[in-house]
Amino acid sequence: MTHSILAAERLSLGFEGRTVVEELSLQFEQGSVTTIIGPNGCGKSTLLKGLSRLLKPTAGRVLLEGRDVLSFSQRELARRVAVLPQTPQAPSGLTVTELVTRGRHPRQKWYQQFSAGDEAAVVAALAATDITDLADMALDDLSGGQRQRAWISLALAQESDILLLDEPTTYLDLAHQVEVLELVRRLNRELGRTVVMVLHDISLAARYSDRIVALRGGRVEAQGEPVDVVTPELLWSVFGLRAQVVPEPSEGRPHVIPLGAGADDASRLGAA
Amino acid sequence: MLLDCSGTHRLRAIFLAYYPWGSAVTAVLPRVPLAEGRRRRAPARGLGAAVVLLLAALLGSVLIGGLESSLADVWHALATPDGSVADVAIRELRWPRTLNGLVVGACLGIAGCLTQAHTRNPIADPGLLGIYSGAALAIVTGSLLGGAALEAPGPQAVLAFVGAVAASALVFAVGSASRHGVTTVTLVLAGAAVTALAGGLVSVIVLSNDAALDTLRFWQLGSIAVRGGMIPGVLPFLVVGLLLAALNIGSLNALALGEETAASLGVDVRRSRTVGVAAIAVLAAVAVTLAGPIAFAGLLVPHLARRLVGLDYRWQVPCSAVLGAAVLLLADTAGRVVARPGELPVGVLLAVIGGPFFIHLARRRKLVSL
């Protein structure tokens, strides 16, 4: 039984007097890929921020490698956890390479400003998201999708064991979406990285994750393997979506087919 | 951005401190539910509260002073004057002063609201367009070249007006020289540059000419007292400014969404900015002419207006006008009360009270961003 490298224990998160996540307990096993799904405003991003200590818990705690996450220094944390936030902002004029190089910061010292290992990591990160030819371009000049891949490279360059990705595929076309998710799968299978990500596309989430957590109103509605979680009943109760779920051809993972407004009740039971 | 009613409490507290009948008014202040993340604002009630505040401020301004008066005295003086001391005090001193404060406050309120709208910056005030530096430059130049003749209130007012309008025209011209025409960034930059240059020139003049410095340092204080008789002279400009502002309100809500979105909603961005800057220039110039530079009002009042009526400019602009007048009159009256028998300049009082209040707003709840 693998141990959980990251866990939330009765975690409550909120800001400005509002509680967004309430008494949530979750465990993430080392070497697993978990996707969090849920309707807008259910607390997915907030949860991710809480897990990475970008938000301090109002109650409960987050455990990283068995220790309270608050006991790590900012650098130690950054060496272990890489976060891709939702709307990152970089100073204007930064090139792609300069951005990705920032990912090495947690491992650099004032006399070790850019070692050979750093350089190799940056080159590998750029190659992994296929933006090597954009390396010298300014971030401001890139398209939304290219910029997103650059930010993903930044997270990769950190070479941390845990990757928290908040909607890493929003602006990408389908080909690039799949590319990023395949990359995540490779990192997980070949390098043993633990990944927790937030995705909107449930079918892709089901296909590329070991585990799915469905959130609603700051609480866990369901968690488990994709085939158990992604069901028409859950889609209805969590998203208010009428849909059919069919197994897709390559691995039999659940694939969501939304039904129009005029669907009758019989099709809710997911006839194959 | 969320607000709750703590700011309203604060407003209430300040109000109560000055007027014994304030408690009646607080009943009218809109009750906004405490921060549950809900912002429910009834703009009409907010505006109504502002109007009530203004009425109270008007009354206070007329009634309070060296000579205590009552409502009956006021009615007597305005409707059936008979030359008594009480009547003269009201007709010649307090009433013009109150009227002056009303006009100046309203102009500053609207100009401030429009400035913040067009620069998309909640810490902008009309001075950003070079209004105050331009007026100051004109005044000291007049003092330098024309001597005592140009230091009387009448000519000074004319100079201030011309200087203010000229400076804002220059700012607009420089701001539209860039490829994109007048955008928020170019406007702010051009304004900063012109303000700085004019300010530099003012320094050069006053540091080499004592008479000019003397003129400047008193004019700089800002006061709604002295120039009361000037209102008829600026009336046409006042009307023009108000019309321009009214014309501009329509496109402001769309512009708040960004220039591209506004354009796709059918707003002529260029024309709207031109009209807006013209309105700001004229109204602020009128205010400067009547009362000298009272900078903080244009910054503070729109924030208060937003708290009362929300972001819709169709409510925000009128409310800024009403609140601007109210705040200015309150500050002026307070200045007369606090430092009896002398008086504290309205600009100083406004900043000394308004400043910490502004800080308080910034700390306790988020100020409404644009």
Next chain:
Amino acid sequence: MSATVTSPRPRLRPRVLRAGQVSFVLRPRVLLVGLLAVAVLLLAVLAHLMFAGRPLSLGDVLRGLATPAGTPPRLTLQVQEFRLPRTVAGALAGACLAVSGALTQNVARNPLATPEILGVTSGASLGAVSVLVLAGGGAGGLSGVAAALGLPLAAAAGAVLFGGTVFLLAFRRSQDLLDSNRMVLVGLGATAVATSLVTWMLTLGDVSNAAQALTWMSGSLNGRDWDAVIPVVAVALPLLLLSAMAGRWLLLGSFDDNTARSLGLPLRVTRPALLLLAVLLAAAGTVLAGPVAFVALVCPLAARHVTGAVVPPLGVTALLGAAFVVVADLVAGFLLPHALPVGVLTTVLGAPVLIALVLRSQRRTS
């Protein structure tokens, strides 16, 4: 938004110097500009010493500085006691204000932010004007060191009081972080209070007091002697050194809060530290030369523009600031028909430079 095809930024790739475990990133363009800036500063200083008053030749100035055998004591006095303090004050004030500007722009996350928004300069003005107006010219009739220090002390007290208050009020306990927006707003409120009080004070007392006060407020290096300068040097130099070390926080600090923290930058510590440095440096600069306008705004932008760096390199910024003020003082104080405070000239020179820089960068990004 489709990708626009542009050529890569015209910027030399950093070279890396590696030896075993140690590695250093060299930025050729920054180094080059730095050297140039040193040269310019040296020239400016020498020119200032030569022309600040009765023109001295370069040889005389060098002899006055180095005092080889046979140098007339009058020359030494002239150069070292009368002129050098003013030059040093100007250079140091420029350096302090420029670095303070760079730090403020970083913490406020706004390229147009200046230390003025922290309330430091208006607080200093309030202190200085109070002394000049209330004590009635000449710092209340005190003499010697007290007179020389009375004004700077009051200015320093005002600067630290207001700057410190803004600093404290800008903390946001809920998120345990210094909020950039809140800092700007709080500073604005504080500045409004101080400025209005200053305006009012200018009307108390007579015109000559007002003229003195206004001169100080325009930024002036008149009458600086070692008594006033040395104490500030002792404070300012360590501050500048600390800033040099804190410079590596600048780049990460200019990202959004979440990214910066997730990359390992302890924002909770760095941001208040940078802000405190900015306040103290601005106070030092303002005490030395009054609130010299535009130095804090223009020099970091110029440093960034000329070196092509993303955040202004602090060394270059300091050098540019020093050179700027020394040159401005030379021109304003001694080369114009009528002597003017240095602040007037920095304004006149700085405003067009500012416009040009920002319009240039606007054109490039669109």
